[in-house]
Amino acid sequence: MTHVTEDTRTLLRTCPLCEAVCGLEVTLTADDLVAGIRGDRRDPFSKGFLCPKGASLGHLDEDPDRLTDPMIRDRATDTWRAASWEEAFDLIAERLPPLAAEYGRQSTALYLGNPNAHTVAGALYLPPLIRALSTRNVYSASTADQMPKQVASGLMFGDPLTVPVPDLDRTDYLLVLGANPLESNGSLCTSPDFPGRLKALRKRGGRLVVVDPRRTRTAKLADEHLFVRPGSDAYLLFAIVHTLFAEDLVTVRVEASGLDEVRTAATAFPPQRVADRTGVPAETIVRLARELAAAPTAAVYARIGTCTAEFGTLTQWLVDVINVLTGNLDRPGGAMFATPAALGIVRTRPFRLGRWSSRVRELPEAMGEFPIATLADEITTPGEGQVRALVTVAGNPVLSAPSGARLGEALAGLEFMVSVDRYLNETTRHADVILPPPRTLQSPHYDFALLNFAVRDYARYSRPLLPLGDRPSESEILARLAVAALGQQPEPDRDPLAAVDELIIAGTLHKAGLLERRAELIGDNSTEQRIDMMLRLGPYGEWHPAAAEVEQEGVSGGLNLQVLLDNPHGIDLGPLRPRLPEALRTASKRVELAPQPLLDDVARLRDRLADASTGMVLIGRRQLRSNNSWMHNVATLVGGSNTCTLHIHPDDAERLGLGAEAVVKSAAGTLTVPVEPTEEIMPGVVSLPHGWGHAGSTQSVAREHAGVNANTLTDDSIIDTPSGNAVFNGVPVTLTPA
Numbered sequence: 001m002t003h004v005t006e007d008t009r010t011l012l013r014t015c016p017l018c019e020a021v022c023g024l025e026v027t028l029t030a031d032d033l034v035a036g037i038r039g040d041r042r043d044p045f046s047k048g049f050l051c052p053k054g055a056s057l058g059h060l061d062e063d064p065d066r067l068t069d070p071m072i073r074d075r076a077t078d079t080w081r082a083a084s085w086e087e088a089f090d091l092i093a094e095r096l097p098p099l100a101a102e103y104g105r106q107s108t109a110l111y112l113g114n115p116n117a118h119t120v121a122g123a124l125y126l127p128p129l130i131r132a133l134s135t136r137n138v139y140s141a142s143t144a145d146q147m148p149k150q151v152a153s154g155l156m157f158g159d160p161l162t163v164p165v166p167d168l169d170r171t172d173y174l175l176v177l178g179a180n181p182l183e184s185n186g187s188l189c190t191s192p193d194f195p196g197r198l199k200a201l202r203k204r205g206g207r208l209v210v211v212d213p214r215r216t217r218t219a220k221l222a223d224e225h226l227f228v229r230p231g232s233d234a235y236l237l238f239a240i241v242h243t244l245f246a247e248d249l250v251t252v253r254v255e256a257s258g259l260d261e262v263r264t265a266a267t268a269f270p271p272q273r274v275a276d277r278t279g280v281p282a283e284t285i286v287r288l289a290r291e292l293a294a295a296p297t298a299a300v301y302a303r304i305g306t307c308t309a310e311f312g313t314l315t316q317w318l319v320d321v322i323n324v325l326t327g328n329l330d331r332p333g334g335a336m337f338a339t340p341a342a343l344g345i346v347r348t349r350p351f352r353l354g355r356w357s358s359r360v361r362e363l364p365e366a367m368g369e370f371p372i373a374t375l376a377d378e379i380t381t382p383g384e385g386q387v388r389a390l391v392t393v394a395g396n397p398v399l400s401a402p403s404g405a406r407l408g409e410a411l412a413g414l415e416f417m418v419s420v421d422r423y424l425n426e427t428t429r430h431a432d433v434i435l436p437p438p439r440t441l442q443s444p445h446y447d448f449a450l451l452n453f454a455v456r457d458y459a460r461y462s463r464p465l466l467p468l469g470d471r472p473s474e475s476e477i478l479a480r481l482a483v484a485a486l487g488q489q490p491e492p493d494r495d496p497l498a499a500v501d502e503l504i505i506a507g508t509l510h511k512a513g514l515l516e517r518r519a520e521l522i523g524d525n526s527t528e529q530r531i532d533m534m535l536r537l538g539p540y541g542e543w544h545p546a547a548a549e550v551e552q553e554g555v556s557g558g559l560n561l562q563v564l565l566d567n568p569h570g571i572d573l574g575p576l577r578p579r580l581p582e583a584l585r586t587a588s589k590r591v592e593l594a595p596q597p598l599l600d601d602v603a604r605l606r607d608r609l610a611d612a613s614t615g616m617v618l619i620g621r622r623q624l625r626s627n628n629s630w631m632h633n634v635a636t637l638v639g640g641s642n643t644c645t646l647h648i649h650p651d652d653a654e655r656l657g658l659g660a661e662a663v664v665k666s667a668a669g670t671l672t673v674p675v676e677p678t679e680e681i682m683p684g685v686v687s688l689p690h691g692w693g694h695a696g697s698t699q700s701v702a703r704e705h706a707g708v709n710a711n712t713l714t715d716d717s718i719i720d721t722p723s724g725n726a727v728f729n730g731v732p733v734t735l736t737p738a
C-alpha cells in the first residue's frame with residue numbers, strides 16, 4: 001500500500017474536493033511536497049477515476065497564498081497580521097461571550113459552508129460548536145443548495161437524510177433534470193466516474209434523457225435532450241404524474257399513503273396546459289410518462305438546477321412521487337437508499353418543519369437552520385435578537401449566497417466575526433480573526449455525509465498523510481472555538497478535543513448498553529476512537545446485532561476501524577439493497593406521498609402557471625475545473641473554458657444588439673459581463689457561473705481571473721417557500737449592450 005523509493009513515497013487518500021469520493025494515490029517528495037497524484041485503481045468504488053481537480057490537489061494544498069497562521073485584523077486600518085493560536089483564541093474568548101451576554105445568544109450567528117460536508121472536522125465537531133453557541137441563527141450552504149431535497153425527503157420518508165439515489169449501475173432508464181454530472185461529477189448521488197457509469201448505462205441498452213435549458217456535456221451524452229424553461233420543472237413532472245394516472249400507468253410497489261391526494265393535485269396540470277410554460281411539447285411529456293412506466297426499471301434524478309428554483313421542494317417531491325408511481329422506489333434499477341457504514345444521527349421522531357421562525361421575515365427553520373437568504377436581514381434589521389457577531393466555517397457566502405453583494409455590506413457592519421478558512425477572501429476579509437485549517441494532507445478523511453447518498457455501499461478511511469507538527473487540526477480548532485464561545489479557558493492538561501469525544505463516546509455507548517466495551521475502541525486519538533465506535537455500531541458493524549456480512553474476501557465478523565486500516569483502498573459493501581419499510585421514520589411507517597406542507601404549496605404553483613413572464617431569465621452553470629468560489633487561485637485550473645462569461649443564444653445576442661460585453665440588470669443588482677454567444681443554450685435564457693468576483697483579492701492568481709459575482713443579480717427576497725432555499729435559476733433579467 002505504501003510505495004517508497006529513495007526520494008518519494010506513495011500514500012493513499014480519498015479526494016475531498018467533490019461528492020465523488022475518488023480514491024487517490026499521492027506521491028510525496030522527501031520534503032513532503034506532492035510530486036504526483038493518480039487515481040487509485042484498487043479503490044473498488046472509483047477504480048482509478050480522477051478529474052483535473054483531484055489531480056491538482058497538491059497545487060491547492062501548497063498554494064503560497066493559503067493561510068498558515070491565524071490572522072487578526074486591525075479594524076482601524078483594515079490591515080492583517082499573523083498571530084499565534086493562543087492570541088487568536090484569547091481574542092475570541094474575550095470578544096464573543098460578552099456580546100452574547102449583552103445582546104443575548106441569538107445575536108451570534110453561524111454560517112457553515114460546503115467543504116464541511118467533506119471534512120471529518122465538519123461532520124464530528126460542528127455539532128458541539130452549535131451547542132456551545134446555542135443560537136437559532138444557524139445558516140449554511142444547504143439553503144443555497146439541496147435543502148428542497150431534504151425537506152421533501154423528510155416529509156415523505158420521515159428523515160431528511162433518507163434521500164433516494166438513482167441506482168445508476170442497474171437502471172434501464174434515467175431521466176435527469178437540472179444536473180450536469182459530466183462537469184460536476186454528481187451531487188446527492190455519490191458516484192465516482194459518473195460519466196463512465198452513464199456510458200455503461202447506454203452501452204447495456206439503457207436510455208438516458210436529460211432535461212436542461214443548456215445542451216450540456218451530459219445532454220450530449222444522452223439519447224435525448226430536452227430544453228426546459230428555467231424554473232418550470234415542477235410543471236413538467238406534475239404533467240408526467242397526470243399522465244400516469246390518466247393512462248392508468250400507476251404501479252405502486254411500496255406501502256404509501258396519499259395516492260388520491262396526488263391524483264387530485266395533478267388534475268390541474270395536464271400536459272397541454274404546461275407545454276407553453278415548460279417549453280416541452282405535450283406529446284413529449286406524455287411519451288416520457290409512458291417510457292418511465294414501460295421501462296423494466298427507471299429512475300428520475302433531479303439536482304441543483306431544479307433545487308435552487310422557486311418551486312424547488314415541489315420538484316424534488318414530484319421526482320420521488322414519480323419514482324413511487326412507476327414502481328421504482330426502493331428496488332434495484334430504480335431509486336434506492338444507501339446503507340452507510342458509520343452510525344449516523346439516530347432519528348426516533350418524524351421530521352418536522354418550521355419548529356421556530358426567523359426574527360425578521362418569520363421564515364420557518366428547516367433542519368435547525370434558517371435560510372441563508374435572510375442572514376443579511378438578520379444582521380441589518382435593528383431590534384432584539386439582531387445578529388451582531390458571526391462565525392463562518394468553510395464558507396464564502398458573499399459569493400455564494402443570493403444578493404451576495406448585499407450580504408457583503410451587511411458583514412461589514414458586524415461587531416465581531418471569526419472565520420475558519422484557508423483563504424483571505426471576499427467573505428473572510430470582513431472577519432476579525434481567521435483560523436486556517438491545516439493542509440488537506442494533514443487531515444484524516446471519512447465521508448460521513450456523502451456515503452448516505454452513494455450508489456453502492458462502500459467505506460474507506462484515510463489517516464492523515466502528513467503529521468500536523470505543532471499546529472492544531474481543524475477538529476481541534478472547532479473544539480477550541482466551542483470552548484472560547486463559552487467564555488472558558490481550556491483546562492490545563494485537558495485536550496478540548498478529547499473532552500468532546502469522551503462525552504460523545506460515553507453517551508453513545510451508554511445508550512447502546514455497551515459502556516463496558518469502551519476500552520476495546522482503537523485509534524491513534526479520540527477522533528479515531530469515535531470513528532471506530534461509529535463503524536462498530538453501524539449496520540455492517542461488529543457490534544451491530546444484525547451486522548450484514550461484509551462482501552469482501554478476508555473480512556468477516558463485521559466492520560470496525562481496524563478493518564478499514566487493513567483495507568486502505570476502501571471496502572465495497574455491495575450494490576444498494578431495498579430498505580423499506582425499515583428506513584422509514586414517518587409516523588405512519590408508510591411513504592407519505594401527499595404531505596400537507598407540500599399540498600399547501602401546490603396552490604402557489606397553480607397561480608404561477610398563468611402569470612409566467614416570457615422575458616429573459618438567468619441561470620447558473622458549473623465548470624469542470626472549478627469548485628464554487630475557491631479553486632480560482634490554482635493556475636492549472638483557471639483560464640480556457642473556466643472563465644466567467646455570460647452564455648447567450650446567438651439569436652438573442654443579435655436581437656438585443658449585444659457586443660463583447662452586456663449590462664445585465666435584475667431586481668437585485670446590475671453587472672457588466674463578457675458575452676459568449678453559444679447555440680448550446682436555449683433562446684430566452686442566459687447563464688453565468690457563480691463563485692467568481694475576485695477583483696482586488698489578495699489571491700494572486702484569482703485576482704488576475706477575477707470575473708464577477710453572479711449573486712449580485714440573484715434576489716434574496718425570493719425563496720422556495722417550504723424549504724427557504726435560495727433561487728438562483730429563472731431570475732428575470734434585462735440585457736443591454738455595454
Ligand SMILES: Nc1nc2c(c(=O)[nH]1)N[C@H]1C(S)=C(S)[C@@H](COP(=O)(O)OP(=O)(O)OC[C@H]3O[C@@H](n4cnc5c(=O)[nH]c(N)nc54)[C@H](O)[C@@H]3O)O[C@H]1N2
Nearest residue numbers: 113114115144145394395396397400420620628629630690
Ligand atoms: N448563483 C449561484 N450561487 C450558488 C450556487 C449556484 O449554483 N448558483 N450553488 C450553491 C451551492 S450548491 C453551494 S454548495 C454554495 C457553496 O457556498 P459556500 O460553501 O459558502 O462557498 P464555497 O465557495 O464552497 O466556499 C468554501 C470556503 O471554504 C474554504 N475551504 C475550503 N476547504 C476548506 C477546509 O478544509 N476547511 C475550511 N475551514 N475551509 C475550507 C474555502 O477557502 C472557501 O472560503 O454556493 C451556492 N451558490
Ligand SMILES: Nc1nc2c(c(=O)[nH]1)N[C@H]1C(S)=C(S)[C@@H](COP(=O)(O)OP(=O)(O)OC[C@H]3O[C@@H](n4cnc5c(=O)[nH]c(N)nc54)[C@H](O)[C@@H]3O)O[C@H]1N2
Nearest residue numbers: 178180184187230231303304305622623624626627628729
Ligand atoms: N466541477 C465542479 N464540480 C462541482 C462543483 C463545481 O462548482 N464545479 N460544485 C459542487 C457542488 S457544491 C454541487 S451542489 C454539485 C452540483 O452538481 P449538479 O447538480 O450536477 O450541478 P450543475 O453542473 O450546476 O448542473 C445543474 C444544471 O442545471 C441546469 N439548470 C439550470 N436551471 C435549470 C432549471 O430550471 N431546470 C432544469 N431542468 N435545469 C436547470 C444548468 O444548466 C446545469 O446544467 O456540483 C459539485 N461539483
Ligand code: SF4
Nearest residue numbers: 015018021022051054
Ligand atoms: S471527481 Fe471529485 S472526488 Fe473525484 S478526483 Fe475529481 S474532485 Fe476529486
Ligand SMILES: [Mo]
Nearest residue numbers: 114141145146
Ligand atoms: Mo453545493
